[in-house]
Every structure is written in C-alpha cells, then in structure tokens.
Amino acid sequence: MHDLNFISMRGVSKSYRHAGKLNPVISQVDFQVGVGETCAIIGPSGAGKSTLLNIVGLLDVADAGEYLFMGRSVANAQNDELAAIRKMQIGFVFQNFNLIPRLTVIENVALPLRYRGMDRAHSLEHAMCMLQRVGMAQRAGYKPADLSGGQKQRVAIARALVGEPSLILADEPTGSLDNQTASEILELLLSIQKEKNVTLLIVTHDQGIARLMQRQVVVRGGVVVELNA
Amino acid sequence: MSFLTRLITPAVTQVVEDAIDSFRTMGKRSVLALLGIVIGSGSIVAVINVGHNTSQEAAKIFQGMGVDTLFAKLNDEQRFKDSFLGMDAANIRGLDLQHLMVAPVSEVSGKAGFNRLYIDVRIVGTEPALIEVLKLSISRGRFLHEFDRDDNVVVLGHTVATSLSSNGLGIQVGEWLKINNYLFKVVGILQPAMESMLSPVLTNHSLFMPLQGLARVDSGAAITDVIMRVGPAQKIELVVPQVMERLSAAFKTRTVEIVVAQQMIDAMSRQNKTFHYLLIALGIITLVGGGVAVMNVMYMNVSERRIEIGLRMAIGARRQDIRNLFLVEALALSTLGAVLGAGVGIALAWLYAVISGWAFELAMLSIPLGVSSTLLVGVFFGLKPAIAASRLTPVEALRDY
Numbered sequence: 001m002h003d004l005n006f007i008s009m010r011g012v013s014k015s016y017r018h019a020g021k022l023n024p025v026i027s028q029v030d031f032q033v034g035v036g037e038t039c040a041i042i043g044p045s046g047a048g049k050s051t052l053l054n055i056v057g058l059l060d061v062a063d064a065g066e067y068l069f070m071g072r073s074v075a076n077a078q079n080d081e082l083a084a085i086r087k088m089q090i091g092f093v094f095q096n097f098n099l100i101p102r103l104t105v106i107e108n109v110a111l112p113l114r115y116r117g118m119d120r121a122h123s124l125e126h127a128m129c130m131l132q133r134v135g136m137a138q139r140a141g142y143k144p145a146d147l148s149g150g151q152k153q154r155v156a157i158a159r160a161l162v163g164e165p166s167l168i169l170a171d172e173p174t175g176s177l178d179n180q181t182a183s184e185i186l187e188l189l190l191s192i193q194k195e196k197n198v199t200l201l202i203v204t205h206d207q208g209i210a211r212l213m214q215r216q217v218v219v220r221g222g223v224v225v226e227l228n229a
Numbered sequence: 230m231s232f233l234t235r236l237i238t239p240a241v242t243q244v245v246e247d248a249i250d251s252f253r254t255m256g257k258r259s260v261l262a263l264l265g266i267v268i269g270s271g272s273i274v275a276v277i278n279v280g281h282n283t284s285q286e287a288a289k290i291f292q293g294m295g296v297d298t299l300f301a302k303l304n305d306e307q308r309f310k311d312s313f314l315g316m317d318a319a320n321i322r323g324l325d326l327q328h329l330m331v332a333p334v335s336e337v338s339g340k341a342g343f344n345r346l347y348i349d350v351r352i353v354g355t356e357p358a359l360i361e362v363l364k365l366s367i368s369r370g371r372f373l374h375e376f377d378r379d380d381n382v383v384v385l386g387h388t389v390a391t392s393l394s395s396n397g398l399g400i401q402v403g404e405w406l407k408i409n410n411y412l413f414k415v416v417g418i419l420q421p422a423m424e425s426m427l428s429p430v431l432t433n434h435s436l437f438m439p440l441q442g443l444a445r446v447d448s449g450a451a452i453t454d455v456i457m458r459v460g461p462a463q464k465i466e467l468v469v470p471q472v473m474e475r476l477s478a479a480f481k482t483r484t485v486e487i488v489v490a491q492q493m494i495d496a497m498s499r500q501n502k503t504f505h506y507l508l509i510a511l512g513i514i515t516l517v518g519g520g521v522a523v524m525n526v527m528y529m530n531v532s533e534r535r536i537e538i539g540l541r542m543a544i545g546a547r548r549q550d551i552r553n554l555f556l557v558e559a560l561a562l563s564t565l566g567a568v569l570g571a572g573v574g575i576a577l578a579w580l581y582a583v584i585s586g587w588a589f590e591l592a593m594l595s596i597p598l599g600v601s602s603t604l605l606v607g608v609f610f611g612l613k614p615a616i617a618a619s620r621l622t623p624v625e626a627l628r629d630y
Contacts, residue, residue: 059543059623080547087545098540098627112544159544 005071006199007033007056007167012065014051025051026222029065033215035166036197038190040210042227043219049203050171052219056201057090057169058082070166087115091160091198093189095172097152099144105155106131106140112163130158134188150181154188161192168193170202174209186212262519262526263566266603269516270570271577274599276508278578281592284501286585296494297465298362300427301455301476302486314354314444317452320479326472328463332359333440334429334454337447341436342407343393343400350389351435352408354443354450362458363422365432370402370417378439383413387421388433406436409446413438427488429454465489516603519566520610527559527614538618539626552619559611560604567603571596 009031015024026048033039033056041049054060055067058074061082067074069085077085091112099108106127113123131137134154144152153173160168173189174182186209193200202213210216216227303317314335321333335354340347359365360372372384383406385393393400405412422432443450457472459465469487476485531538538551546554575591582589 054624057543059627083542083545083547086543090543092540092543094540094627096536098536100537100540111541115541115545115550163544 005032005068006035006037007031008066008068008071009055009062010066012055012062012067014048014055014060014062024222026055026219026224029222029224031056031217031224033199033201036199037215038193038200038213039202039215039217040213041201041203041217041219042205042207042210045205047219048222049219052224053169053171053201053203057092057167058086087112088163089166091163091165091168093153093156093160093168093170093173095175097144097149097156097176099152099155099159101144103143104140105136105142105144105147108144108155109158109162112159116163127158127162130162131155133161133192134158148181149177150185153177153181153185157185157189157192161196161198164196165198167199167201170200172203172205174204174206182206182209259526259562262522262562263569265519265522266516266563266566266607267519267570267573269512269519269606270567270599270603271573272512272515272570273509273602274571274574274595275577275581276505276512276574277595277598278575278589278592279581280501280505280508281595282578282582282587282590283504284498285590286587287497287501296491297459297461297463298427298490299457299459299465299469299472300429300488300490301457301472302429302488303451303453303455303476303480303483304486305451305483314440314450314452317480318356318440321452321455324475324479326457326475328460329468329472330358330362330458330460332356332362332456333452334359334456335440335443335450335452336429336435336454337443337450339409339446341389341393343404344396344398346393346396348389348392350408351431352443352446353430353435353437354440355437356440359430359437359456362456363428363430363432365422366420368418368420370415372417372419373437373439377416378441380439381411381413381442381445382416382438383408383442384417384419384437385415386419386431386433386435386437389436390418408436408438411442411445413442425490427490427493428456430456465491513602516606519603520606523559523562523607524610524614526562527555527611528617530558531555531614531618535621535626538621539623539628542621542623542626548619551621552615555615555618556608556611559607559615563604563607563611566607567600570603571599574599 009029012029012031013024013027015022017023029052031052041052043049051060055062058069062075070089074082074085100111103111106124109127109130110120110123113126114120118126128137128140131140134157136151136154136158139147139151144155147155168189170189174185177185189200190212200213202209204210218225218227317335318333321331324331332355337352339350339352341350355373357373357375360367365372368387370384373382385400390400393406400406400415400418402415402417404415406415419432424431424433438446455476459468466489469489473485473487541551541554574595579589
C-alpha cells in the first residue's frame with residue numbers, strides 16, 4: 001500500500017477566462033497519489049487532463065480547493081517557492097520534447113543541474129551518466145535537430161531524471177512517436193521509475209499505456225474518477 | 230521538505246554562457262540590431278573625437294598669440310590723407326599707457342632687391358617694442374633699436390630672407406638691400422614665427438624698419454595698427470576701455486577698433502561647444518535608434534523562445550532568472566556593439582582628421598563615454614522585453630498555439 005500523502009488534492013477547481021467568459025476546466029477534484037506510485041490520467045481531449053497535470057506539477061495554481069504537495073499546502077506559495085519545488089522535486093517529460101535547439105544533447109540534460117547552482121563540469125558529468133542510462137551517451141554532442149523523435153524523448157527523460165526528482169510528470173510522452181518507439185520509451189520510463197522509486201504520473205490517450213500503470217484515473221467533464229477503484 | 234532550496238540559484242557563469250550562446254545563434258536579426266548599436270556608439274565616439282580635434286586645431290590658430298595681447302586698428306575713412314607717420318607715432322608715445330608694451334605698426338607693400346633679385350614684400354614700419362609685444366625671436370643679428378631711429382636699417386622675416394637668398398647668394402646681416410630706391414642695411418634676420426590670425430603683421434613675409442625709414446620709402450604711410458601687451462599683473466578686460474578712450478582721443482579723425490585674443494578664443498570655444506552639443510545630440514539620436522532595434526530583436530527573441538522560457542521555468546528557473554537571461558543577452562549585444570562602435574568611431578575620426586590635414590589626437594574620454602552610454606541604452610531598451618519574458622507563467626509559455 002502506498003502512502004497517499006505524496007500528492008493530495010481536495011476539491012480543486014480551475015477555470016480559464018476565454019472571450020470574457022469563465023470556462024471551468026476541472027471542478028471539485030479529489031486526487032491522491034502515493035510515493036513511488038505510477039498513475040495514468042486518461043480521458044478525451046479537452047477534458048482537463050493537462051490542466052490537472054499542470055496543477056500537480058505546480059506549473060499552474062488552482063482557483064479553489066486544497067493541494068498538499070509532500071504534505072505541505074502550496075495554495076499560498078510564492079512564485080519563487082513553486083519554482084524551487086519544481087527544481088528540486090519534479091521532472092517533466094513533454095509530448096513535444098521541448099529540448100532547447102541551440103544546446104547540445106548533454107547541455108540540455110545538464111540544464112536542471114545548472115539551475116541548482118552546480119558548476120558546468122560537474123553538471124556535464126552527471127548528465128553524461130544519465131545519458132548512458134537512457135542509451136544516448138553516443139549522441140551527447142549532437143544538437144536536438146540531429147536526433148529522431150525517440151532519441152529526443154530519451155534525452156528529455158534523461159533531463160527529467162538527472163536531478164533525481166521524487167515526481168515525474170509525463171504529458172503524452174509517446175504521443176509523437178511510432179508504436180515501436182513508444183513502447184521502448186515507456187519501457188525505459190518504467191524501468192527507471194522502478195529503479196529510483198519515483199512517483200510517475202502519465203497523461204495519455206492510449207489505454208494500452210494506461211494499463212501498464214498501477215492506477216488509472218479518468219478525467220471527464222472536469223471531474224476525476226478512479227477507474228479501478 | 231525544506232523550502233530553503235529556493236535559495237539555490239543558477240550559477241552566474243550559466244546565465245552568461247546562456248546569453249552568449251543564444252546571442253550567437255540569434256542570426257541576422259542580431260546583426261541588424263548590432264549595426265544600429267555600432268552606428269550609435271560609433272557616432273558618439275567619432276563626434277567626441279572630431280570635436281576634440283577641431284578644438285585642438287582651433288587652439289593651434291591662437292597658439293603663440295597670447296591671451297595678454299590686444300590689437301587696435303585705426304581705421305580712417307579719409308584713407309589716411311591727413312595722417313603723417315611722425316605725428317601718429319608722437320600721438321601714440323603720448324598716450325601714457327602705463328605697464329603696457331606698445332608697438333605702433335604701419336604697413337605698406339613694396340619691392341625689395343638684393344643682388345639683382347627683386348621680390349614683393351610687406352614693409353612694416355614699427356618701433357623696437359614690437360619684438361617684445363609679438364614675442365619674436367632673432368635668428369641672426371638683432372632687432373630694431375632706439376638708436377636706429379634715423380638710420381636706414383631693416384630686419385628680415387624668415388620667408389623674406391629665404392626668398393632673397395634663392396639665387397644662391399645667402400643674404401647675411403650687414404648686406405644692403407634696395408627698397409623703393411633706398412638702400413637699407415640688414416641688421417637682423419628673424420626665426421620662423423607662428424602666424425597669428427588676429428595679428429596685422431605677417432611676420433615671416435615682412436621686413437621691419439623704423440617708422441622714419443618707412444616715411445622715406447612711402448611718404449603717404451600712416452599708423453594703421455597698434456599692438457599692445459599687458460603686464461602679468463594686469464587684467465586685459467580692465468585695460469581695454471582705457472586704451473579705447475585714449476586712442477579715440479588721440480586719433481579723433483579715426484575709428485578705433487580693438488580686438489582681444491581672449492575674446493576671440495572665448496567666442497571660438499563657445500562655438501565649439503555648440504558644435505559639440507549638436508554632434509552629441511546626433512549621436513544620442515542614433516544610439517536611441519540602435520536601442521529600439523535592440524528592443525525589437527529582444528522582443529522577437531522572447532516570442533520565438535517562449536517554449537524555452539516555459540521549459541526553463543518548469544525545471545526551476547525563477548522569474549528573475551528568466552529576466553536576467555534576456556537582460557544579459559541585451560547587454561552582450563550592446564557590449565559587442567559598443568566595442569565595435571568605439572573602434573569604428575575612432576577610425577572615422579582619424580579619417581576625418583587625415584582628410585582635414587590635422588594631426589589626430591585621441592580624446593581619452595570618448596571611449597568610456599561612448600561605451601557606457603551604449604551599455605546604458607542597451608540595458609534600458611533590453612529591460613522591457615526581459616521583464617515581459619519573466620512575467621509569462623509557465624503554462625502560458627509552454628502552451629502550443
């Protein structure tokens with residue numbers, strides 16, 4: 001049984017203003033995740049999956065409700081505090097990889113460490129270890145433009161994990177990849193998750209991927225429902 | 230969990246490395262902004278140097294004239310028909326201008342002949358005090374003396390002496406010179422003198438003789454100018470009214486006009502200052518144009534790198550980290566522009582000096598002034614896009630449009 005206090009949301013709502021009108025995206029969401037748990041967030045497009053993930057990842061703040069991250073309320077946290085939590089505790093994997101095109105593969109991976117104040121040499125050393133783990137050490141000096149989609153996502157996974165975060169948030173990590181590559185990437189992600197015992201939340205359309213996670217929650221009409229509760 | 234982690238900041242070197250790296254890859258747009266900055270910075274440096282060298286050149290014109298000299302012109306609408314040299318000289322001697330060195334000057338054109346060579350010269354009738362008043366230096370022999378008053382003696386300006394020596398026989402002190410059918414004995418030759426714009430006497434092209442000698446050469450000659458030098462303890466501006474009053478009283482039929490070197494120098498430097506301000510204003514306008522170019526480039530840069538901003542925020546960059554990233558980039562652009570501009574400015578000012586036939590002298594303040602004003606402009610115009618970037622929320626920045 002996992003400790004469900006790692007992420008704990010109660011009555012969380014979020015609306016966006018569009019053309020002067022307030023559109024609720026998620027409402028009254030109760031959602032808990034434990035340490036080391038893997039959880040898939042599934043649901044149709046526009047259901048609010050990414051919004052939920054953004055709030056979990058402190059990229060966005062809820063309009064209402066209570067959100068405890070590692071037992072601490074983040075409702076009134078300042079921007080710098082949120083940035084510090086993201087820096088130390090959370091790793092992101094995006095559908096579009098979001099690698100910085102100017103930087104080499106190894107520099108992209110080392111970037112989170114530079115924001116932690118680590119010097120260049122040490123951060124590159126750590127980044128190289130992580131690239132070895134994801135099988136991309138040979139491409140360390142390449143620019144992202146010279147990589148395939150699968151390779152880019154491996155680099156993005158290395159970047160998400162290099163700082164040894166306690167939570168990995170992946171928004172459609174295989175959405176831009178073919179089936180073969182997608183299953184390789186997922187395999188990699190899960191193996192590292194197990195190895196480091198990090199909590200993994202994946203937003204996906206793919207039921208097959210969702211079934212590989214310990215838990216599946218469905219976001220539909222802005223409400224979160226546990227699938228196999 | 231410890232919230233002290235927020236105190237951990239990115240390494241300064243990373244901010245600088247990031248800035249230089251992205252600046253390197255900004256491409257053609259950054260070259261255009263750079264061009265604006267280079268032109269602006271270059272203008273400032275160039276105008277300061279051109280202004281400095283103009284002042285130097287202007288100062289050279291007045292050099293040697295001395296700020297203690299005043300020149301009085303005795304104009305006569307009657308073309309001096311009632312004037313007699315001897316009477317004029319007596320008038321001047323009777324002026325009673327204490328502590329003032331006074332030299333009357335009467336000048337006519339004529340021909341001087343030596344060894345069958347005749348040249349056109351300016352013949353200056355004067356008194357011995359002229360050597361002190363104009364600070365002339367003797368090359369050979371001596372200048373005029375009180376006891377020369379009734380003698381036919383002459384002192385040659387440097388160019389006159391050289392011209393009279395051009396047929397191979399160098400003219401020497403003691404030789405006789407034929408001037409308007411009178412023979413004059415050369416008693417001295419002057420060293421080359423710096424010609425002053427204000428002085429009525431062109432020293433190098435003149436020959437100097439006592440007033441009585443000139444009266445023999447040209448019976449119609451009159452005193453046309455009086456050159457005076459004040460003593461070290463006297464203030465020239467206090468002397469001028471007294472001189473004006475006495476000269477006007479002594480020469481009732483003439484109009485007296487007094488020119489003071491210091492007044493000319495002051496007027497010149499006022500004019501120079503205005504010129505300076507004008508040029509600096511032009512430089513500032515260009516620099517602001519460059520600054521606007523920097524702002525445009527930085528705005529485009531922020532817009533193109535929106536996703537990158539979101540990503541950096543997602544991995545822990547704070548708002549000030551994002552602001553600093555773009556600010557340092559603007560600063561890097563401005564620094565490069567300022568340094569290149571300083572080089573271009575110096576080169577242009579040098580070219581201007583060469584074309585004008587001046588000796589180029591670097592205005593030391595031009596480089597720090599040019600570079601620092603450019604950096605200020607860069608920071609000022611780079612700040613707004615940098616703040617705009619830092620105000621994006623991570624979600625806004627990462628959104629796919």
